Amino acid sequence: MTVLAVVEHDRGTITGASLGVLTAARNLAKQMGAKFEALTIGANADGLSEVISKYGATTIHQAHNPALTDFGPEAWGESIAQVVRKTSPQVVISSGTERGHEIIAQAAARLDLPAAMNCFEFDADFTGTQPLKVVRARWGGSLMEESQIDAPIKFITLANHIVEGVEEPTSSTIAVFEVELDESVKQTFVQDRVERVAGVTLATSPVVVSGGRGVGSAEAFAPLEELAGLLNGVVGCSRAVTNNGWRNHTDQVGQTGTRIAPDIYIACGISGAIQHWVGAMASKNILAINIDAQANIVTKAGYAVIGDLHVVVPAISAEIRRRKNL
Numbered sequence: 001m002t003v004l005a006v007v008e009h010d011r012g013t014i015t016g017a018s019l020g021v022l023t024a025a026r027n028l029a030k031q032m033g034a035k036f037e038a039l040t041i042g043a044n045a046d047g048l049s050e051v052i053s054k055y056g057a058t059t060i061h062q063a064h065n066p067a068l069t070d071f072g073p074e075a076w077g078e079s080i081a082q083v084v085r086k087t088s089p090q091v092v093i094s095s096g097t098e099r100g101h102e103i104i105a106q107a108a109a110r111l112d113l114p115a116a117m118n119c120f121e122f123d124a125d126f127t128g129t130q131p132l133k134v135v136r137a138r139w140g141g142s143l144m145e146e147s148q149i150d151a152p153i154k155f156i157t158l159a160n161h162i163v164e165g166v167e168e169p170t171s172s173t174i175a176v177f178e179v180e181l182d183e184s185v186k187q188t189f190v191q192d193r194v195e196r197v198a199g200v201t202l203a204t205s206p207v208v209v210s211g212g213r214g215v216g217s218a219e220a221f222a223p224l225e226e227l228a229g230l231l232n233g234v235v236g237c238s239r240a241v242t243n244n245g246w247r248n249h250t251d252q253v254g255q256t257g258t259r260i261a262p263d264i265y266i267a268c269g270i271s272g273a274i275q276h277w278v279g280a281m282a283s284k285n286i287l288a289i290n291i292d293a294q295a296n297i298v299t300k301a302g303y304a305v306i307g308d309l310h311v312v313v314p315a316i317s318a319e320i321r322r323r324k325n326l
Contacts, residue, residue, distance in 0.1 A: 001033070001089075001128045002088070002090060003028050003029040003034055003036050003090065004037050004089035005021050005022050005024075005036070005093050006021070006038075006039050006041075006080055006092065006095075007038055007041075008094065008099055008100055008103075009040065009042075009045045010071070011044055011070060012044040012047055014048050017096065017100065017158075019055065019164075020095070020162065020163040021094060021158050022055035022165065024162075025038075025091075026168060031126065033127070034128055035058055035059070036058060038059075038061070040063065041063045041068055041079050041080070042064070042068035046062050053170060053172040054169045055168060055169075056169070057172055059172065059173045060175070061177055062176045063079040063080075063082070063177050064178050064179065065178065065181050067186050069189075070191075071099060071189065072185070072186070072189035073099075073188055074187060075181055075185045075189070076106065078106070078110060079179045080104075080106070080107035081106075081107045081110040082179045082180070090152075090154065091132065091156065092107070092154070093156050093157070095157060096117065096119075096162075101118075101157055104117070105117075111153070113153055113155055115155035115156065115157075116155070116157075117136065117157045118137040119135070119136045119157065119159060120136065120137065120162040121134065121135035123148075132149045132154045133147070133148045134146075134147060136159070202250070205260075207231040207233025207234070207262055208265050208283075209224050209236070209268065210224075210267050210280075211241060211268045211270070212240055214269020217246060218246035220310070221237075223313045224268060226314075226317050227266070227313055230321065230324075230326075235247075236252070236260070237251045238270050238273075239254055239257065253279040253280055255275040258279060259278070260283060262284070263284050263285065264283070265283035266289065267286060267290075268290075268312075269290060269309045270290070270295075270297050271295050272288075272296035272299075273296065274296075281300075286300065286301040288300075288304040289304075289309045289312050289313065290305075291307065293306045
């Protein structure tokens with residue numbers, strides 16, 4: 001029996017989500033008494049073998065084809081399907097990202113098999129011979145569904161920020177597989193890119209200071225910018241803020257924005273609608289600053305200050321400056 005982890009990468013750079021997938025796949029393989037193997041797609045990902053070995057994969061399958069120079073959902077899905085046909089794993093796991101969902105859906109459809117997305121809990125008694133019971137997030141995280149996958153090969157994606165990547169080095173064997181791709185799967189590939197400014201992003205920052213409708217205006221985000229700067233963090237916002245045109249959509253935290261997992265999330269003047277909560281719920285700590293003690297974000301936060309953010313936020317910044325002698 002085998003558990004196969006599909007490693008998501010961007011032109012040879014592994015994604016953080018894939019480290020969690022490797023760890024989850026390794027843990028499930030141990031539970032099943034099965035082999036743990038991994039799959040990379042494209043020759044530009046061959047260099048990831050050293051990283052993958054650190055996470056315990058005994059065999060690393062490398063799917064090669066001249067067309068696999070950048071991401072293409074159909075080509076990646078067909079590549080996974082061909083490797084799965086050859087190796088016959090019991091479980092195939094990929095990341096719960098947009099790309100991860102897309103390629104697993106492509107591969108499962110090509111093999112006429114079901115797939116379960118955004119899974120965050122697996123049956124502790126699963127041995128590989130029975131249906132796999134999972135708990136997965138539905139409706140943007142507002143519904144937790146218990147279900148089971150009854151198929152000879154179980155395709156799943158792991159919900160983001162659920163499993164932390166933990167190394168467990170081993171010696172890996174490389175198995176190169178030349179996949180055959182016809183023109184029907186070469187229709188969609190990444191053609192152009194916009195390079196981000198170097199540094200932390202909303203998705204990767206350990207500190208996020210976010211503002212909602214209660215901030216009041218675009219100009220009123222200045223104190224939040226100052227606090228984020230003092231904490232070496234970034235500024236986020238709710239959908240109401242982007243709808244009002246106060247900040248760009250790239251700053252939005254939520255189901256239709258960016259899902260974050262900082263060490264601390266400081267939510268200022270945010271009500272905490274379910275769509276926003278979906279994007280913020282993986283935060284390790286949440287501090288809510290709000291005048292409404294019954295606001296959804298306040299009831300879910302580990303810490304709360306019930307007060308006017310226009311007073312509280314500058315006061316926090318002043319105390320940080322005092323302690324830093326700034």
